Amino acid sequence: MKMHLKRDKILQTLSVDSILLLIAVIFIVPLIYMISTAFKTPEQTAAFPPTLIPSPFSVRSFKEALSGDSFFIYLKNTVYITFMATLGTLISSSLVAFGFARLKCRLKNFWFTLMLSTMMIPSMVTLIPTYSMYSRMGFVNTFVPLILPYFFGGSAYSIFLLRQFFLTIPNELSEAAFLDGCSWLHVFTRIYLPNSKPALIVVAIFSFVNNWNDFFNPMIYLSSPEKFTISIGLAEFKKMYGGAMDIGPLMAMSLLCVIPLIVLYLFGQKYLVEGIATTGIKG
Numbered sequence: 001m002k003m004h005l006k007r008d009k010i011l012q013t014l015s016v017d018s019i020l021l022l023i024a025v026i027f028i029v030p031l032i033y034m035i036s037t038a039f040k041t042p043e044q045t046a047a048f049p050p051t052l053i054p055s056p057f058s059v060r061s062f063k064e065a066l067s068g069d070s071f072f073i074y075l076k077n078t079v080y081i082t083f084m085a086t087l088g089t090l091i092s093s094s095l096v097a098f099g100f101a102r103l104k105c106r107l108k109n110f111w112f113t114l115m116l117s118t119m120m121i122p123s124m125v126t127l128i129p130t131y132s133m134y135s136r137m138g139f140v141n142t143f144v145p146l147i148l149p150y151f152f153g154g155s156a157y158s159i160f161l162l163r164q165f166f167l168t169i170p171n172e173l174s175e176a177a178f179l180d181g182c183s184w185l186h187v188f189t190r191i192y193l194p195n196s197k198p199a200l201i202v203v204a205i206f207s208f209v210n211n212w213n214d215f216f217n218p219m220i221y222l223s224s225p226e227k228f229t230i231s232i233g234l235a236e237f238k239k240m241y242g243g244a245m246d247i248g249p250l251m252a253m254s255l256l257c258v259i260p261l262i263v264l265y266l267f268g269q270k271y272l273v274e275g276i277a278t279t280g281i282k283g
Contacts, residue, residue, distance in 0.1 A: 031258075032052070033251075034251045034254055034255055034258075035251075035255060036051075036052055036053065036054060037061075037247060037248055037251040038061050038062070038248060038251040038252040038254075038255045039054045039057045039058060039059070039061070040054045040058060040061075040248055041054075041056070041058045041060065041248075042060075042246040042248065045246050045247060045248050046246065058248075060248070061248035061249045061251065061252035062252045062256070064248075064249040064252070065237070065249045065250075065252040065253040065256065066256075070225075070233060070236075071230075071233065071253070071256070073226060073228070074228050074229055074230045074232070074233035075230060077143075077227055077228065077229050077230075078212060078229040078230040078231075080143070081143055081146050081147060081211060081218075081229060082208055082211040082212050084143075084147045084150075085146065085147050085150040085207060085211045086150075086204050086207040086208050086211065087150075088147060088148075088149075088150035088151035088152075088154065089150045089154035089155065089158055089203060089204075089207040090154075090200060090203060090204060090207070091151065092150065092151050092152055092153050092154045093153065093154035093155065093158035093159050093162055093203060094162055094188075094192075094193065094196075094200065094203075095188070096115075096153055096154075096159045097158075097159045097160075097161075097162035097163040097165075097166055098162075098163075098166055098188050098192055100112050100115075100159070100163045101162075101163045101166035101167050102166065102171075102174065102184075102187075102192075103184070112163075115153075115156055115159060116156055116160060118156050119156045119157060123216075127220070130145075131220065131221075134221065139221075140221055140223075141221065141222060141223045141224055141227065142221075142227075143227070145217070145221045146211075146214075146217055146218060146221060146222075150207070154203075154207070155207075157206075158203045158206070158207065161199060161202065161203060162196065162199055162200070162203060165196050165198075165199035166192055166196065169191070169192060169195055169196070173191050173195075174187045174191060174192075177190070177191055197271070198271045201268055201271040201272070202271065202272055204268075205264060205265070205268050205271075205272055208261075208264060209261055209264070212230070212260065212261060213231060213261075214229070214231060215231035215232065215235070218231060218232050219231075219232055230257050231257075233253075234253060234254065234257055237249075237250060237253050238250060
C-alpha cells in the first residue's frame, strides 16, 4: 500500500513538473529567438532554416539601433516616469494600506470592499472623462497624467497586498510603541515599513514592470516625439524594420528594452516569492 502511494506521488510530481517545464519552454522560446536574432548578420537573419547560435556573432544590429539619439531620449523619459510612478505607488499605497489594516473607523470594511471593486472597472470606461479632465487642466502632452495618479493610492492591488502583509505584523509592537510615546506616524515609519520590506519590494517590482511596459497611456497623453517612452519608440522602430527581411535591429532594440526587467527580476526574485507567499497568511 505504501509503495503504491509513493509511486502515485512520484507520478503526480513528474506530471506537474512536465507541465511546468512545457509552459516554461513556451515562454522562453521567444526570448531565445530575440537574443539569437539580435546578434546575427543580415544574411543569417534571412537564412532558412534559421539557426539558433549566430556564427559569427555580430553587434551590427545594436549599432544600428543606437545610431541616433532617439533611444536614449526614450530611455530617459521612461526611467523618469517609471521611477516617479513607483515612488508614488509605494508612498500612497502603504499609507492607505496601513489605514485599512490598523486604524479603526466606521464602515472601514465597506470602504475597503469598495476600493477592491475598482479593480473590476475596465480602464476604457474611465478613459474619456479622465482625458477630458487632464485636457482642461492643461496636462495633456506632459508626464503628469502618467505620474500623478500613483501619488493618490497607487493601485487597488498594491493596497490590498500591503494591507494583507501589515495584518501579519503583531499588534503588540505598535502597542509597545504607543507606551513609549510614539504617534501613529512613528509606528508606521519605524515599525511597519521596516518590517514590510518583502511586500514593499513586490509592489515596487509590479509597479516598475507595469509602468516600464505601459504603451497605452503614453500613446494617449503624449504627442511630442521628445517625450515618447520606450514602448512608443519601439513601435516607431517597428515601422521601419518590422516588414523588412533584416529584423536584427528590431530584435536588438527589443532586447535593450527588456534587459532592465530581467535584471530587476534576478535581483528581486527572492523578495518576490517571499512577499507574495506571506501576504495571504492572515485575512
